[in-house]
Amino acid sequence: MEKIFTETQKIRVKSILFLALPAMMEMSLNTLVGMADTVMISRFIGKEALAAVGFANQIIFTLIFVFSAFNAGATAMISRSYGENNRQRMNKIMNENLSLNILLGVIITVFTFFFARQILNVYDITEKVSNYGSTYLRYIAIGQIFMFISFAAAASLRGAGDTKTPMYITGISNILNIIGNYLLITGFGIFPELGIAGAAISTAFARFFAAAMYLSIFKSKNSRLRLHLKEMKITKTIFKPLINLSYAAGIEQLFMQLAFFVNGIFVSKLDTTAEASFRILLNIESISFMPAIGIAIAATTIVGKHLGENNPQESLKSGLTAAILGTIIGTSIAMFYFLLPDFALRIFTNEKQVIDYSAPVLKIVAFNQSFLAFVSIMIGGLRGAGDTKGAMYITIFRLWIIFVPLSYYLIVIKDLGVAGVWLAEVSSFLLISLIVIRRFTKMKWAEINFFNEQA
Numbered sequence: 001m002e003k004i005f006t007e008t009q010k011i012r013v014k015s016i017l018f019l020a021l022p023a024m025m026e027m028s029l030n031t032l033v034g035m036a037d038t039v040m041i042s043r044f045i046g047k048e049a050l051a052a053v054g055f056a057n058q059i060i061f062t063l064i065f066v067f068s069a070f071n072a073g074a075t076a077m078i079s080r081s082y083g084e085n086n087r088q089r090m091n092k093i094m095n096e097n098l099s100l101n102i103l104l105g106v107i108i109t110v111f112t113f114f115f116a117r118q119i120l121n122v123y124d125i126t127e128k129v130s131n132y133g134s135t136y137l138r139y140i141a142i143g144q145i146f147m148f149i150s151f152a153a154a155a156s157l158r159g160a161g162d163t164k165t166p167m168y169i170t171g172i173s174n175i176l177n178i179i180g181n182y183l184l185i186t187g188f189g190i191f192p193e194l195g196i197a198g199a200a201i202s203t204a205f206a207r208f209f210a211a212a213m214y215l216s217i218f219k220s221k222n223s224r225l226r227l228h229l230k231e232m233k234i235t236k237t238i239f240k241p242l243i244n245l246s247y248a249a250g251i252e253q254l255f256m257q258l259a260f261f262v263n264g265i266f267v268s269k270l271d272t273t274a275e276a277s278f279r280i281l282l283n284i285e286s287i288s289f290m291p292a293i294g295i296a297i298a299a300t301t302i303v304g305k306h307l308g309e310n311n312p313q314e315s316l317k318s319g320l321t322a323a324i325l326g327t328i329i330g331t332s333i334a335m336f337y338f339l340l341p342d343f344a345l346r347i348f349t350n351e352k353q354v355i356d357y358s359a360p361v362l363k364i365v366a367f368n369q370s371f372l373a374f375v376s377i378m379i380g381g382l383r384g385a386g387d388t389k390g391a392m393y394i395t396i397f398r399l400w401i402i403f404v405p406l407s408y409y410l411i412v413i414k415d416l417g418v419a420g421v422w423l424a425e426v427s428s429f430l431l432i433s434l435i436v437i438r439r440f441t442k443m444k445w446a447e448i449n450f451f452n453e454q455a
Contacts, residue, residue, distance in 0.1 A: 012321045016298045020322075022167035023158070024294030028287070029167075029174050040178075041199055044185045045132075049196045052132035059119055060112070060140065062257040066250050067104045068148055070097050071155035073245030076386050077238075077450050078159030078225075079301045083308020090224070094156040095231035096238045098149065105148030112141035136200045143204030146211035153214035158297055160224045161305065169213045177206035241450045248392040249383070259399040263421065266411045270418065277358040278418045280348045285365055288333040292373035295326040296380030303384035312446035319381030319440060323374050330373030337366035357418075364422040371429035378436040385445035394436055402428040 041050050074097040081089045112119070116137035120130055154166040180202030187193025194201065218227035267278050299322040306315040337344055341362040345355045375398075382391045403424050410420030 009321065012318050013325060015302060016295060016318070016322045016325060019158075019161065019163045019298035019301055020291075020294040022163040022294075023297040024290050026163070026167040026170045027290045027293045029171050040181050040185060041196070045195055045199075048126070048128050049132045049136075052129045052196065053136055053199070055120060055129070056133045056137045056140065058261075059122075060137070060144070062261075063108050063112075064144070064147060064151070065253040065257060067108060068101060068151045069250030069253060070100050070104075070242060070246045071151055072249035072383055072388060073097075073242045074152065075155045075159040075300055076245055076304050076384055076388070077241060078156055079161075079304025079384055080308040080386070080450060082160050082301075083305035086308075087224075090160060091226050091228070092231055092235075093238055093242070094153075094218075094225045095228060096234055097156065097242065098152045098227075099232040099234060100239075100242075101148040101152035102145065105145035108148070109141050109144040112144060113138055116141070132196050136196050139197050139200030140203060142201075143207035146204070146207040149211040150207065150214055153211070153218070156225055158301055159304065161301055162224060163294075163297065163301075165217060169210050172213070173206040173210040176209055177203055180205055245386060245388050245450065248388040252388075252392040252395045255396045255399060259404050262404055263407055266408055267418065267421065269412060273353055273357050274417050276349070276351075276354050277361065278421065280345065280354065281358060281361060281365055281418065281422070283348060284337070284344055284362065285368075288330070288337070288369055289372065289376075291329045291333070292326050292376045295322050295329075295373075296377045298322060299377050299380040300384035303381045304386070307385060307446065312443060315381075315385060315446070316441065316443060319378070319384075322381065323377040323437075326373040326377040327370050330369040334366040334369040337369070338363050341366075361417075361419045361422060364419060364426060368422055368426045368429060371426065371433050375429050375433050375436055378433075378440050381440055382436070382445065386448040386450055387439075387445040390439050390445070394432060394439070397435075398428045398432040402431060 041053055074093055077093050078090050081087075081093065117130065117134040119137065120133045150169070154169075157163070157165050181199050182188060183191040184194045184198025184202050185196075187198075192198075215227060217223050218225055267275060270278075299319050302318045302322070303315045306312070306318060341359040342355060344362060345358050349355060379391045379394065382388070382394075406427055407421055407424035410416045410423055411418075414420065416423065
């Protein structure tokens with residue numbers, strides 16, 4: 001019996017890693033390219049341009065993450081249909097979700113292009129930064145519709161158990177982005193020197209390329225998911241459950257982005273060293289977060305697939321296995337941060353004052369990694385089971401009842417500086433880990449039925 005259990009566990013772990021590793025690589029590539037963009041804009045244009053891009057991207061990604069929430073519902077619905085081996089419904093969901101994302105992409109593109117300067121007025125920034133920012137926003141707006149298409153396509157493929165294709169496409173488009181940035185920012189060879197506009201044009205082109213790749217794959221006869229214009233027509237059968245599953249994810253993202261914005265205001269009250277430390281520590285944590293994101297994506301797909309196979313117990317066991325695996329990886333990363341904080345920090349800065357300030361805080365960040373991974377993966381499991389409302393409630397409670405108030409108290413009232421941010425985050429994840437495991441193991445999500453009719 002012990003041997004059977006061991007073999008079963010091995011199969012679960014292999015299934016999780018098969019889906020998770022490409023997703024980890026994809027997210028890591030995005031993070032590394034973001035860093036490359038930061039370095040090039042900072043060195044080739046200047047700190048004002050870097051600040052402008054930071055403000056512009058904060059707005060863009062807030063809009064995208066909130067309004068592309070349909071993808072969370074699409075992944076859950078496709079993974080359930082994948083488990084049921086219902087290819088017709090898988091394709092219908094993908095096509096309709098793609099239509100919705102295209103519509104939203106057009107709206108966001110037009111809005112961003114024509115109101116770029118007005119959007120940036122929400123920040124108290126200099127005229128030079130505002131000029132850079134509005135130029136960047138107008139050019140980057142051209143690529144927003146392609147980004148919506150890519151997000152929708154990637155979410156659909158993950159739901160169908162394919163995490164490799166998004167990894168490959170992300171890798172190729174990111175390489176194009178880096179090359180295009182250099183050519184168009186600096187005016188290398190025959191290319192014009194466009195500065196910050198060049199950075200935006202390069203990014204927009206890379207997003208166009210990614211979207212074109214996804215659509216060409218969906219037209220291939222060998223693809224699990226096929227693009228058909230007649231299937232893109234919105235129907236009540238798909239749209240209603242898609243809305244029911246997705247609106248919670250949109251609200252969750254809205255409250256999450258608002259929490260980050262408010263927390264940024266708290267940090268802005270600190271001195272320059274503390275602010276620099278905060279940005280560096282965020283970058284370090286974003287790298288260590290990649291395995292958790294990859295495994296959370298795998299958990300979403302696997303939990304939904306086993307439910308489609310009418311095997312909720314395997315959904316439960318696979319979700320818990322994924323969470324344990326992610327926690328082990330998170331703990332391993334934490335040990336590196338805890339034992340070698342100076343080494344990790346010197347990758348980002350040589351300023352002794354910033355390193356000395358950040359090193360003790362990085363040990364708190366290290367302590368957070370296990371809980372962050374566990375909660376993120378359990379939330380992914382809930383989404384895969386269709387319990388997007390549960391994921392929303394848990395996330396909003398963690399951020400707005402625990403994290404934001406405690407962060408304010410520790411940073412502003414107790415004057416603990418950046419350490420207050422991660423002390424608040426550790427506390428929020430520690431408490432929520434107990435709540436999320438209870439909700440997942442109660443298995444009320446096994447009773448959720450997406451489809452009242454056959455698609």
